[in-house]
Amino acid sequence: MKIAKALTIAGSDSGGGAGIQADLKTFQELGVYGMSALTAVTAQNTLGVQGVYPLEEDAVVQQLRSVGSDLPPDAVKTGMLYSAEIVRAAAGEIAALGWAKVVVDPVMIAKGGSTLLQQEAVSAVIESLLPVSLVVTPNIPEAEALTGVKITALHSKLEAARRLQDYGARYVIIKGGHDGDPDTANDLVYDGSGFTELPGTRIRTSHTHGTGCTFSAAIAAGLAKGLSVMEAAGLAKEFIQAAIQDSLAIGGGHGPTNQWAYRLRTDKSVGNGGISRE
Ligand SMILES: Nc1ncnc2c1ncn2[C@@H]1O[C@H](COP(=O)(O)OP(=O)(O)OP(=O)(O)O)[C@@H](O)[C@H]1O
Numbered sequence: 001m002k003i004a005k006a007l008t009i010a011g012s013d014s015g016g017g018a019g020i021q022a023d024l025k026t027f028q029e030l031g032v033y034g035m036s037a038l039t040a041v042t043a044q045n046t047l048g049v050q051g052v053y054p055l056e057e058d059a060v061v062q063q064l065r066s067v068g069s070d071l072p073p074d075a076v077k078t079g080m081l082y083s084a085e086i087v088r089a090a091a092g093e094i095a096a097l098g099w100a101k102v103v104v105d106p107v108m109i110a111k112g113g114s115t116l117l118q119q120e121a122v123s124a125v126i127e128s129l130l131p132v133s134l135v136v137t138p139n140i141p142e143a144e145a146l147t148g149v150k151i152t153a154l155h156s157k158l159e160a161a162r163r164l165q166d167y168g169a170r171y172v173i174i175k176g177g178h179d180g181d182p183d184t185a186n187d188l189v190y191d192g193s194g195f196t197e198l199p200g201t202r203i204r205t206s207h208t209h210g211t212g213c214t215f216s217a218a219i220a221a222g223l224a225k226g227l228s229v230m231e232a233a234g235l236a237k238e239f240i241q242a243a244i245q246d247s248l249a250i251g252g253g254h255g256p257t258n259q260w261a262y263r264l265r266t267d268k269s270v271g272n273g274g275i276s277r278e
Pocket residue numbers: 110111138139140175176177178185186187200201202203204205208209210211212213215237240241244
């Protein structure tokens with residue numbers, strides 16, 4: 001049996017809700033062997049980010065080479081990259097190692113407002129990382145920051161998606177978590193020729209820490225297992241909908257999304273892990 005392998009290039013969240021921890025949990029839940037190249041350590045919990053400690057770019061490069069030389073991933077995702085140097089180093093290694101199934105989650109700012117990508121690194125994402133990506137998954141503020149388009153209505157969302165594709169991403173998924181719609185959380189997929197909606201029901205909860213990380217990791221897991229981009233995006237939407245529906249009311253702030261919720265819906269034998277829905 002072929003074992004699908006996925007790699008996350010991202011920051012650590014000590015609270016376990018976002019970053020590499022969310023990514024690895026998602027890979028595991030979807031039956032994919034998970035690997036990680038750390039870019040930064042954050043001291044973080046459900047209340048916010050208390051400290052950011054980026055790694056030297058050499059440390060990132062060496063992790064990627066170590067994985068690439070022995071455990072070549074079937075798919076890769078990027079999350080928090082923090083600096084222009086790390087963005088360029090990661091993009092350079094992705095190109096050199098020939099990794100093609102690359103999902104870029106252009107993480108910029110944590111929920112409490114802490115910087116997870118320095119302002120001067122935004123142009124490095126556009127110039128180095130998007131050209132080596134297969135899929136980019138910005139939320140609305142990230143799509144605005146990358147394109148300069150103010151997203152106010154559907155036509156401006158379409159314009160932002162087109163520009164992101166011009167930068168080199170083959171597929172663009174603009175997530176709807178921040179679009180202000182009280183009933184839906186719909187994401188828009190652009191494949192270069194047409195737009196497809198990934199429909200979602202908005203769940204009223206403040207426990208949404210790690211939604212973006214989990215969504216992009218689920219896409220990478222699907223790609224690693226051989227799904228098409230559209231199939232992987234559909235799987236990720238189902239996965240994140242369940243993870244938010246059964247999100248975890250732990251900690252004093254924004255509790256984490258629940259990566260085991262999707263499996264519980266399909267595997268009745270494992271119980272509900274003690275979760276009561278809000
Ligand atoms: N309250 C919600 N109910 C249902 N789906 C949601 C909700 N919030 C976000 N989503 C979905 O979760 C996924 C992540 O979207 P979001 O826009 O929240 O990403 P993000 O901003 O990167 O994450 P975060 O807000 O945690 O930083 C998308 O599929 C989005 O539609």
